[in-house]
Amino acid sequence: MSSAVQAESGEIREAKKTNSLLSIFKYREMNILTVLIIIGIFISLFSPYFLTMNNIMGVTRSVSITAIMAIGMTMVIITGGIDLSVGSVMGLASLMTALSFQHGYPTVVAIAVGLIVGVVSGLINGLLITKVNLPPFIATLGTLSIGRGLIYIITEGFPITPDVPAAYSFIGQGYLGFVPLPVVAMLILMVVFTVIMSRTRYGRHVYAIGGNEIAAKLSGVKTDRTKILVYVLSGTISAVAGIILFARLSSAEPASGFGAELDVIAASAIGGASLSGGYGSIVGAIIGAALIGVISNGIVLLNINTYAQQAITGLVILIAVSIDMWRSKRKG
Numbered sequence: 634m635s636s637a638v639q640a641e642s643g644e645i646r647e648a649k650k651t652n653s654l655l656s657i658f659k660y661r662e663m664n665i666l667t668v669l670i671i672i673g674i675f676i677s678l679f680s681p682y683f684l685t686m687n688n689i690m691g692v693t694r695s696v697s698i699t700a701i702m703a704i705g706m707t708m709v710i711i712t713g714g715i716d717l718s719v720g721s722v723m724g725l726a727s728l729m730t731a732l733s734f735q736h737g738y739p740t741v742v743a744i745a746v747g748l749i750v751g752v753v754s755g756l757i758n759g760l761l762i763t764k765v766n767l768p769p770f771i772a773t774l775g776t777l778s779i780g781r782g783l784i785y786i787i788t789e790g791f792p793i794t795p796d797v798p799a800a801y802s803f804i805g806q807g808y809l810g811f812v813p814l815p816v817v818a819m820l821i822l823m824v825v826f827t828v829i830m831s832r833t834r835y836g837r838h839v840y841a842i843g844g845n846e847i848a849a850k851l852s853g854v855k856t857d858r859t860k861i862l863v864y865v866l867s868g869t870i871s872a873v874a875g876i877i878l879f880a881r882l883s884s885a886e887p888a889s890g891f892g893a894e895l896d897v898i899a900a901s902a903i904g905g906a907s908l909s910g911g912y913g914s915i916v917g918a919i920i921g922a923a924l925i926g927v928i929s930n931g932i933v934l935l936n937i938n939t940y941a942q943q944a945i946t947g948l949v950i951l952i953a954v955s956i957d958m959w960r961s962k963r964k965g
Contacts, residue, residue, distance in 0.1 A: 661905030662917040669924045676931040683934055690813060694881075696926035697815040698723075701874045702893065703900040703918035704826050705867030710901050711830075711843045712863055713910025714762065714769035718754060719871040720893035721780030724885075726750040726875035728784055728793060731885035735795035743801075747876045748869060754780065755868025759861030777894070784887055793885040805881030815877050819919070822870070827915045839863060843910030899950050900925055924949070 677683045702719050709716045726747040733743035754776060761772035807814045830836035838859045841849040850856045879885055904921030906913030925946055932942050
């Protein structure tokens with residue numbers, strides 16, 4: 634009898650282990666990570682260069698800029714908004730940092746100027762959305778066009794390539810051990826904002842607004858202040874990406890950041906952020922950006938027509954959003 638009881642309890646323990654293992658894959662981040670691993674294995678079967686250290690570090694370096702901006706975008710999407718201006722803010726911050734160096738300002742001042750561009754841009758977006766009551770799509774589309782126009786007015790279509798200190802170039806070109814510094818910056822920001830979104834009152838307020846803004850307001854959440862800060866953070870993070878990009882290239886290009894908002898939104902959506910608001914994670918956005926980067930790298934390594942990249946990325950977005958909508962309907 635005791636042996637039967639022991640066998641039954643053993644089966645129960647195994648069932649619990651299985652259920653706990655399966656519960657991990659209920660998280661969208663794990664689903665996307667599984668897809669990323671499968672695609673990586675598939676590419677490595679046909680290209681011996683994919684898993685080389687040089688290629689992996691190159692992919693992570695190129696992904697880091699999109700991933701950094703996706704951190705801010707994900708917070709905006711969680712509130713039920715959108716920020717189309719991230720690409721132009723990145724380009725404008727990069728340009729203003731370059732102009733600061735060109736006029737002889739020290740590194741600290743040049744970086745501060747770039748960050749101010751991001752703060753001001755985000756503040757304008759937040760005020761237009763909360764005080765003027767413009768839809769986020771319209772407000773940020775307007776600031777996107779303004780930012781892009783300012784870039785072309787200032788540069789007149791020519792790149793700005795000032796002399797920069799070696800210490801500043803190290804930010805974009807250096808390594809910490811064998812890891813590129815832009816990747817280190819991405820990981821630090823990922824940890825910081827993951828903690829903010831999961832462990833602080835502000836993070837809970839952001840999720841509450843995306844879930845039901847009216848209910849959040851009635852429960853005492855200062856919705857306008859929270860949303861303004863979300864857009865300020867998005868603009869500032871985009872400026873950080875622009876500063877890192879300029880440090881990497883040592884040149885501020887007029888087209889810098891052009892169309893970047895599409896990749897950033899794609900990274901957030903693929904990473905599990907619900908475009909209707911209320912759900913998403915910083916880690917998911919990073920994984921989404923990595924998936925886009927791996928697909929792009931795989932297209933090059935497998936000698937596939939590079940024009941197919943946009944089509945494949947679009948297909949992945951449609952699949953990710955369709956799964957999200959299916960899950961929402963199922964929960965309902």
